[in-house]
Amino acid sequence: MMLKKTLLASATLSLTMATFAAQAAGTLDAVKERGYVQCGVTSGVPGFSVPDQDGNWVGLDVDVCRAVAAASLGDASKVKFTPLNAKERFTALASGEIDVLSRVTTWTLTRDTQLGINFAGVNYYDGQGFMVKKDLGLKSVKELDGATICVQSGTTTELNMADYFRTHGLEHTPVVFDTNEQAATAFDTGRCDAFTTDLSQAYGLRTRMNDPSSVVALPEVISKEPLGPVVRQGDDQWFNIVKWSLSAMLNAEELGVTSANADEMKASSENPSIKRLLGGEQGLAEGMGISDDWAYQIVKQVGNYGESFARNVGKDSPQDIDRGLNNLWNNGGIMYAPPIR
Amino acid sequence: MKYELQPTLPPPANTIGAIGWARKHLFNGPLNSIATVLLAWLAFTILAPVVQWVLIDANWTGTARESCTDGGACWVFIGQRIDQFLYGFYPDSETWRLDLAFFLLLGLILWLAIPKLPAKGIAALITLVIYPVIAFFLLTGGSFGLEAVDTHQWGGLSLTLVLAVVGMVASLPIGVLLALGRQSDMPIVKSLSVVYIEIWRGVPLITVLFMASVMLPLFFPEGMTFDKLLRALIGITMFQSAYMAEVVRGGLQAIPKGQYEAADALGLGYWQKMILIILPQALKMMIPGIVNTFIALFKDTSLVLIIGLFDLLAIVQAATNDPKWIGYATEGYVFVAFVFWIFCFSMSRYSQHLEKRLHTGHGNRA
Numbered sequence: 001m002m003l004k005k006t007l008l009a010s011a012t013l014s015l016t017m018a019t020f021a022a023q024a025a026g027t028l029d030a031v032k033e034r035g036y037v038q039c040g041v042t043s044g045v046p047g048f049s050v051p052d053q054d055g056n057w058v059g060l061d062v063d064v065c066r067a068v069a070a071a072s073l074g075d076a077s078k079v080k081f082t083p084l085n086a087k088e089r090f091t092a093l094a095s096g097e098i099d100v101l102s103r104v105t106t107w108t109l110t111r112d113t114q115l116g117i118n119f120a121g122v123n124y125y126d127g128q129g130f131m132v133k134k135d136l137g138l139k140s141v142k143e144l145d146g147a148t149i150c151v152q153s154g155t156t157t158e159l160n161m162a163d164y165f166r167t168h169g170l171e172h173t174p175v176v177f178d179t180n181e182q183a184a185t186a187f188d189t190g191r192c193d194a195f196t197t198d199l200s201q202a203y204g205l206r207t208r209m210n211d212p213s214s215v216v217a218l219p220e221v222i223s224k225e226p227l228g229p230v231v232r233q234g235d236d237q238w239f240n241i242v243k244w245s246l247s248a249m250l251n252a253e254e255l256g257v258t259s260a261n262a263d264e265m266k267a268s269s270e271n272p273s274i275k276r277l278l279g280g281e282q283g284l285a286e287g288m289g290i291s292d293d294w295a296y297q298i299v300k301q302v303g304n305y306g307e308s309f310a311r312n313v314g315k316d317s318p319q320d321i322d323r324g325l326n327n328l329w330n331n332g333g334i335m336y337a338p339p340i341r
Numbered sequence: 342m343k344y345e346l347q348p349t350l351p352p353p354a355n356t357i358g359a360i361g362w363a364r365k366h367l368f369n370g371p372l373n374s375i376a377t378v379l380l381a382w383l384a385f386t387i388l389a390p391v392v393q394w395v396l397i398d399a400n401w402t403g404t405a406r407e408s409c410t411d412g413g414a415c416w417v418f419i420g421q422r423i424d425q426f427l428y429g430f431y432p433d434s435e436t437w438r439l440d441l442a443f444f445l446l447l448g449l450i451l452w453l454a455i456p457k458l459p460a461k462g463i464a465a466l467i468t469l470v471i472y473p474v475i476a477f478f479l480l481t482g483g484s485f486g487l488e489a490v491d492t493h494q495w496g497g498l499s500l501t502l503v504l505a506v507v508g509m510v511a512s513l514p515i516g517v518l519l520a521l522g523r524q525s526d527m528p529i530v531k532s533l534s535v536v537y538i539e540i541w542r543g544v545p546l547i548t549v550l551f552m553a554s555v556m557l558p559l560f561f562p563e564g565m566t567f568d569k570l571l572r573a574l575i576g577i578t579m580f581q582s583a584y585m586a587e588v589v590r591g592g593l594q595a596i597p598k599g600q601y602e603a604a605d606a607l608g609l610g611y612w613q614k615m616i617l618i619i620l621p622q623a624l625k626m627m628i629p630g631i632v633n634t635f636i637a638l639f640k641d642t643s644l645v646l647i648i649g650l651f652d653l654l655a656i657v658q659a660a661t662n663d664p665k666w667i668g669y670a671t672e673g674y675v676f677v678a679f680v681f682w683i684f685c686f687s688m689s690r691y692s693q694h695l696e697k698r699l700h701t702g703h704g705n706r707a
Contacts (some may be wrong), residue, residue, distance in 0.1 A: 043649055044662035051659055053421060055430040080493060082569075083649040083659075088555045095558035097569075181670075208668030318664045 027099050027231075027238035028072060028289055036078040039065035040098035043083035046204040047313035047321070048104050048124075057081045061102040063308040064123050064229045066301070067245040068100055071294040076301035090115050093232055100242055101230040104200075120242040122228040123305075124313075125325040125334065127221035128160050129199040131187065131206065134214050141220040148173045150183040150192035156223070157197055164222045180205060194218075198225055203319040221325070241288050248295040250337035251277055252304035254328055259303040266296055277340050284340070295340065305335065395675070406666060418669040419676050422660050426676070429496020429651055435488060438479045439499045445472065446506070454691065456698070469510065492570040496651035498680065500570075504577060504642040504652065509635050511578040516585025521615065523590055534586070541583035547644050549576045554648035573645050581638050588630040592623035625699050632692035636685045643681075653677055 031037050041049035041061055049059040062081070070076040084092050084103060093101045094116055105111075106126075107119040130149070132138050141164070151158050153176035165172045177183040180197050184205040187195035195202070199217060206212050229246065231239050252258070255274050257265050266278040276284060279293035288294070302308065306328075313321045327333025355361060367377040398413025401420070409415035419426070428436045449472060452464045480503070483489035495503065522534030541549075553572040561567065596619055604614040624631075646655035657673040660666060 043646070043651070043655060044659035046662050046664045046667055050662045050664070051425070051430070051656075052663060053425070053665075055425055080491070082493065083651065085647055085649060087551075088648065091555050091558060095561065097558060204664065204667060207664065318667065 512581035515582035519586035520589035592627035
């Protein structure tokens with residue numbers, strides 16, 4: 001009965017959303033007329049979107065929105081951030097309250113195909129991982145046979161872990177807690193041998209442990225959580241702008257263009273790829289309806305993907321998350337952007 | 342034989358002063374003595390660590406989490422963020438407008454609350470009619486040379502106060518009208534009021550807010566967005582006026598029937614009867630109920646965090662997620678609780694004082 005109701009509700013919702021999607025064209029014109037990009041974010045996830053001391057939004061997801069603003073308007077500060085909870089995020093996008101949703105949203109088939117939305121790429125490959133104390137000398141999750149593991153109750157995290165251990169014929173004792181924070185604290189005080197949750201969160205929780213440097217993540221990632229920006233279906237031009245804004249950040253990192261050397265590169269670089277990226281070729285951005293120096297504006301004002309990563313979640317931030325999967329394809333990760341030409 | 346009155350001896354030393362008081366109230370029997378000692382021990386074991394954490398081991402000055410070294414509460418976190426907690430994302434150069442609006446309101450409330458000050462009627466008129474207009478232009482800007490500040494930049498304590506004050510001021514008159522409607526002899530007015538009250542009292546506020554933020558936009562044509570704060574304000578007001586109506590109805594029913602009949606006998610019309618005879622008496626008796634509703638409303642405003650408005654609670658929660666300050670959530674919540682307590686406690690004290698002063702004459706007091 002419950003299921004039936006849910007199905008009915010989601011059917012109505014997707015129907016309404018589909019109607020909206022049909023009228024979604026012209027986002028870029030609307031943005032230009034309005035003078036700012038409307039961007040949906042979380043109401044506070046460390047490193048992804050959170051207001052800083054001065055009330056400015058910062059984070060990896062926030063940088064995607066700023067890049068889109070830099071590309072479409074030439075000014076990365078022209079963004080209006082709307083904090084949304086997990087339930088209202090897709091409605092806000094469908095109703096036109098926001099132009100881009102950049103809110104730690106996992107790309108799944110149902111979402112992509114049934115809600116009248118499109119995922120414009122992946123800006124963070126998240127996944128469930130395990131944290132252990134360094135002095136145990138563990139190298140793999142496979143060595144956790146018979147371990148007690150702290151986990152948040154009632155989440156897919158718990159199920160993923162059970163599945164993984166069953167498939168690999170390992171024993172484990174889950175110790176469940178109401179919130180991730182409690183699970184992390186329990187692990188920290190020695191209640192469990194390991195602690196599991198999505199890695200992006202695990203690193204954030206690690207910073208508040210007694211001795212963060214004594215805790216390490218095991219290399220295995222047991223679930224796929226690709227997070228990325230989302231746009232309304234039916235406006236391919238806007239979809240392209242968001243998709244290529246993200247790609248420009250990745251390409252800039254690959255080519256070694258940073259916010260610091262962008263001007264110099266633009267003036268003197270002989271590398272044709274860099275020239276194309278920084279607007280040296282006329283008419284390249286014509287198809288998107290934006291200025292030719294769009295990618296230059298992104299790199300100059302927001303930085304390349306590597307800079308954004310380091311600043312928000314990576315080595316220059318308290319979380320100090322390892323690049324791992326999020327490294328460039330030629331550097332051991334799977335971040336691979338199509339070429340700009 | 343001469344009888345002389347001896348001078349009165351002072352009472353025994355152990356029956357007066359602090360010792361006497363303690364003997365009489367705390368140790369007047371074995372059972373009470375045991376209870377006193379036990380409770381004192383309990384209070385000490387609970388309070389001592391709290392005081393230690395809140396005051397003794399706490400760090401008060403500094404600029405970053407590195408300043409928090411003593412193991413107690415890290416009030417540095419609150420200090421660094423206090424502007425954001427009070428003003429939200431309101432532009433720094435414009436926060437004087439929030440201050441001005443707040444102190445104007447405070448001044449008006451004091452004018453109304455202090456018995457000796459004259460011209461209460463004018464004060465009430467200014468508070469209910471002129472002040473909202475001034476506050477609206479001050480806060481939103483965009484005219485009189487003030488910079489426009491979009492509502493998505495509002496937040497913190499000032500947003501909480503906006504939600505609470507608008508909710509209170511708007512729901513009281515609507516509530517009175519609904520209560521009168523429910524008592525009315527006119528069938529349509531009566532049934533409409535009953536339906537309205539029962540529907541809004543039958544749903545939780547969180548559902549109302551959720552409907553306003555998630556479902557409502559789906560029914561508007563695309564591109565037409567309705568300010569989120571306005572949606573929340575309308576939701577809160579509609580919800581709260583149903584509750585207010587029931588409080589007022591309680592007051593109306595407590596007025597003896599003779600008062601109604603006496604008013605009728607004087608030849609007063611319906612509105613004259615209500616405004617001159619019934620409501621002044623009823624409102625006095627309803628003070629505890631009304632204040633109770635106001636306090637509940639003030640605390641309910643924090644529910645707007647689920648629709649992404651940054652009221653005091655939500656903005657503190659967001660701040661505890663700043664990577665620079667992760668792990669200081671307790672300090673944040675203690676601060677929020679303290680601020681809410683101050684507001685609610687003062688409202689409650691003022692209503693008690695008001696009850697005593699107005700001395701309704703219908704109470705059980707001798």
